[in-house]
Amino acid sequence: ASSADPYDVIIVGGGPGGYVAAIKAGQLGLRTAIVEGRGALGGTCLNVGCIPSKAMLHNSNLYHAAKHDFKDRGIDVSDLKLNLPQMLKNKEKAVSGLTKGVEGLIKKNKVDYVKGWASFAGPTSLNISLTEGGETQIEGKNIIIATGSEVTPFPGMEFDEKSIVSSTGALDLEKVPEKMIVIGGGVIGLEMGSVWNRLGANVQVVEFLSSIGGAGIDGEVAKSFQKILQKQGVQFKLGTKVIDAEKKDGKVYLNVEDAKSGKKEQLDADVVLVAIGRRPTVKNLNLEAIGVELDNKGRVIVDDEFNTTCKGVKCIGDATFGPMLAHKAEEEGIAAVEIIKHGHGHVNYETIPSVIYTHPEVAWVGKSSEELKKDGVNIKVGTFPFMANSRAKTVLDTDGMVKVITEAETDKILGVHIIGPNAGELLAEAVLAMEYGASSEDVARTCHAHPTMSEAIKEAMLAAHFKAIHM
Ligand code: FAD
Numbered sequence: 001a002s003s004a005d006p007y008d009v010i011i012v013g014g015g016p017g018g019y020v021a022a023i024k025a026g027q028l029g030l031r032t033a034i035v036e037g038r039g040a041l042g043g044t045c046l047n048v049g050c051i052p053s054k055a056m057l058h059n060s061n062l063y064h065a066a067k068h069d070f071k072d073r074g075i076d077v078s079d080l081k082l083n084l085p086q087m088l089k090n091k092e093k094a095v096s097g098l099t100k101g102v103e104g105l106i107k108k109n110k111v112d113y114v115k116g117w118a119s120f121a122g123p124t125s126l127n128i129s130l131t132e133g134g135e136t137q138i139e140g141k142n143i144i145i146a147t148g149s150e151v152t153p154f155p156g157m158e159f160d161e162k163s164i165v166s167s168t169g170a171l172d173l174e175k176v177p178e179k180m181i182v183i184g185g186g187v188i189g190l191e192m193g194s195v196w197n198r199l200g201a202n203v204q205v206v207e208f209l210s211s212i213g214g215a216g217i218d219g220e221v222a223k224s225f226q227k228i229l230q231k232q233g234v235q236f237k238l239g240t241k242v243i244d245a246e247k248k249d250g251k252v253y254l255n256v257e258d259a260k261s262g263k264k265e266q267l268d269a270d271v272v273l274v275a276i277g278r279r280p281t282v283k284n285l286n287l288e289a290i291g292v293e294l295d296n297k298g299r300v301i302v303d304d305e306f307n308t309t310c311k312g313v314k315c316i317g318d319a320t321f322g323p324m325l326a327h328k329a330e331e332e333g334i335a336a337v338e339i340i341k342h343g344h345g346h347v348n349y350e351t352i353p354s355v356i357y358t359h360p361e362v363a364w365v366g367k368s369s370e371e372l373k374k375d376g377v378n379i380k381v382g383t384f385p386f387m388a389n390s391r392a393k394t395v396l397d398t399d400g401m402v403k404v405i406t407e408a409e410t411d412k413i414l415g416v417h418i419i420g421p422n423a424g425e426l427l428a429e430a431v432l433a434m435e436y437g438a439s440s441e442d443v444a445r446t447c448h449a450h451p452t453m454s455e456a457i458k459e460a461m462l463a464a465h466f467k468a469i470h471m
């Protein structure tokens with residue numbers, strides 16, 4: 001192909017949806033370009049999301065453990081100090097290493113990396129405002145929108161990323177705030193709230209709903225999660241609506257009211273983190289010009305093969321429907337490219353895992369008890385606490401449990417909910433079991449190594465099917 005020929009596929013956006021789609025397209029022999037304007041590949045996830053937050057979660061947990069937990073374990077440390085600049089530097093190192101790694105993979109798979117911001121000039125052509133200056137136009141037989149999402153602002157509160165921050169500012173605070181208020185008790189609020197709580201801030205989470213954890217979390221797990229976080233020092237103000245904020249004398253004052261009684265109160269903090277959700281990034285794409293329609297939440301409307309309302313243009317990841325998760329975007333990226341190449345591709349939305357990377361972690365796949373009861377499904381529930389798991393006992397990490405929900409008539413696994421050490425890694429077994437349509441008996445009869453935390457999954461499966469052994 002000459003450089004003037006149209007690409008087989010152009011991907012707009014270099015996040016986990018876009019870059020994975022680009023690699024797959026390269027592997028399948030499609031002539032591919034990826035357009036990204038932020039100066040690095042990896043999108044929200046690698047640059048200001050999953051990766052830097054997990055770096056901070058891990059190291060803040062070690063610091064917290066050294067301060068509060070080591071003594072009981074028989075390890076005396078003296079002179080323990082937080083070196084925040086070094087912790088932030090390590091986070092940056094993880095980010096730059098991984099984003100450069102992605103750039104290497106893109107090159108290896110012969111994908112052209114176009115640095116700049118794209119907008120549609122027509123259904124098969126994009127104008128690119130180049131990072132190095134100037135403009136260019138590229139043509140593609142297929143175009144995939146993978147432009148991701150951005151933080152939803154709180155009306156009337158402007159981010160200065162110092163005292164009123166989004167998750168991006170919360171990943172980069174120069175010093176530990178004395179008092180931090182988090183608006184929103186969802187995933188970001190709890191992860192970033194945990195980080196700063198562990199590093200010494202007084203953290204208060206203000207949430208509109210009466211429970212924490214965001215959409216899809218099991219009610220019983222959410223309650224136990226809240227108790228555990230409270231024990232760690234995080235404070236919660238649930239059922240509370242934030243009205244507005246004002247900055248005065250280096251502090252932020254928040255006016256809030258009780259969602260039921262309407263009782264008003266003023267709270268103050270040094271730093272306020274707004275974490276009330278994210279919204280698709282589509283505003284500069286000139287979608288109106290090519291007839292790509294959005295729903296009432298600003299998400300790009302697609303059919304079950306990721307086709308938008310403009311022929312030849314697909315959309316995947318955070319910019320369209322479904323949970324805003326990196327691994328969901330990746331699966332869609334692969335399926336979209338396979339559809340372009342082979343005419344078919346598939347994502348199983350019933351088995352997309354959710355993980356909250358606090359300590360203990362919270363992880364689940366499938367439906368919650370509440371959702372299943374609402375759907376009128378006859379369920380059986382098996383639970384097993386980490387308190388009764390030998391490995392958890394050995395390592396003094398016994399908070400939490402595994403909860404397995406099955407269909408009563410068939411024993412088919414419908415949901416697995418874990419709160420406990422390494423829940424995110426443990427969950428993979430449950431995801432695989434559900435992907436293969438397993439029953440709780442199937443997993444209960446599978447040999448699990450001893451002593452491992454995974455035995456808690458086996459025991460909860462035993463409990464759902466018949467009876468646990470160690471309870
Ligand atoms: P994005 O990653 O948002 O990437 C889109 C890219 O498109 C961006 O780089 C953007 O610059 C680019 N772009 C936009 N418009 C244009 C344009 N016109 N031209 C060119 N380029 C453009 N998910 C998890 O699964 N696990 C986690 O642990 C996790 N932690 C998170 C922590 C935080 C603090 C945040 C904010 C998010 C987290 N997420 C996590 C969510 C995850 O980051 C997103 O679901 C994921 O990044 C979505 O991938 P995407 O490819 O759809 O979009």
Ligand code: NAD
Binds near residue numbers: 183208242
């Ligand atoms: P979220 O939807 O998880 O939680 C937002 C919370 O804010 C909800 O509980 C909601 O009830 C509450 N809320 C909304 N408006 C409010 C108001 N006015 N006052 C008080 N509370 C209010 O959103 P998020 O935490 O901002 O995260 C955004 C996205 O990023 C999520 O979709 C999530 O999937 C993704 N993410 C994932 C991970 C992970 O997988 N570990 C980590 C971080 C972010």
